[in-house]
Amino acid sequence: MASQGGVTAQQYEESVVIEGVKHIVAVASGKGGVGKSTVTVNLALAMAAEGYRVGILDADIHGPSQAQMLGVPEGVRPQQAGENKFKPLESHGVQAMSMAFMVDTREPMVWRGPMVAGAFQQLLTQTAWQDVDVLFIDMPPGTGDIQLTLAQKVPVDGAVIVTTPQDIALLDARKGIEMFRKVNVPVLGVVENMSLHVCSQCGHAEPIFGEGGGERIAAEYDARVLGRLPLTLSIREQADSGRPTVIAEPEGEVTGTFRDMARQIAEQLGEQPEGGGPSISFSD
Structure with a gap:
């Protein structure tokens, strides 16, 4: 199915079950700087706000x-x-589990590819996840060693692709989508980040990085646009301060967008809160 250096369907079928985790969703981007980690943490918090037990694995x-x-x-x-x-x-x-919990983050990780892939696999398999309904994996940018390890070893239920409307970001986002398609991982949708900037002084709205990019790439791969997020200072400041938007502004418009995205992801995974309320019990 795949050329040299690729991933075969047989390799994917031999992936191991991660104990204590019901569904795994990879959040990926073809390039850095598109806000993937910020989207990941807010999606996870939004899913938790919807009543699900949620985990985050920082794979960078x-x-x-x-x-x-x-x-x-x-x-x-x-x-x-x-x-x-x-x-x-x-x-x-x-x-949550992250390499940041294991090492001094001020020191550089001067590791070659196999060591990086091995560290990722250890973080995933040696974490005692507690009855997690959805585990979000915050992927590093690109399609390298960690992505290959994920495809070979982990039963991923779906992927979310984060991009900006910028043409160069869309080119790299396509590579991410193609990678998941090669290993039969469904793309749950595209998140278009930094889609529109609204001036805080005059209210003028301007698509700084272009417009319609998320729709074009979603249409090209028969996927949905899960949501569009504005380019605002507050989203960055809230994430940097340890209180992401979903926590800092639970009734805000951006939080509403994240919760809508979380509901769409849950729907595609076949997860629904029981009894019509915002809660779900873990079961095999």
Whole structure:
């Protein structure tokens, strides 16, 4: 199915089950700087607000950012859970695991590809996830070693592609979509970030990075646009401060967009809160 260096369907079928996790959703982008990690943390928090048990795995070994976005203080380490496992840390009601919890983030991770892929696999399989309905994996940009390990070892239920409307970002987003298609991972949808900037002084709206890009790429691959997010200073400031938008402004318009995206993802995964209320119990 795949050429040299690619992933075959057989390899994907041999992937292992991750204990304590019901569904795995990869959040990916073809390039850096499109706001993928910010989208990931807010999507996870929105899913938790909808009543699901949620986890985040920060798969960016070289540049982990979820610890700061979740407000986990520097130096906090996970506790052991048995001989070869660690308990995930919890913040804002979400379970989380990141290389930032294991090392001094001020020191560079000067590792080659196999070491990076091995570290990612250990974080995933040696974390004692507690009855997680949806585990979001914040992928590093590109289609390298970690993406290959994910495709070979992990039963991913779906992928969310984050892009900006900018043409160069769309070119790289296509590569991400093609990668998931090669390993039969459904693309749950496209998130168009930084789609519109509204001036805080005069209210003028301007599509700085272009417009319609998310729709074009979604149509090209028969996927849906899960939502469009504005280019605003507050989203960045809130994530940097450890209180992402869904927490900082629970009744805000942007939070409403994230919660709508979370509901769409849950629908495609076949997950629905039981009894019509905002809660769900974990079951196999």
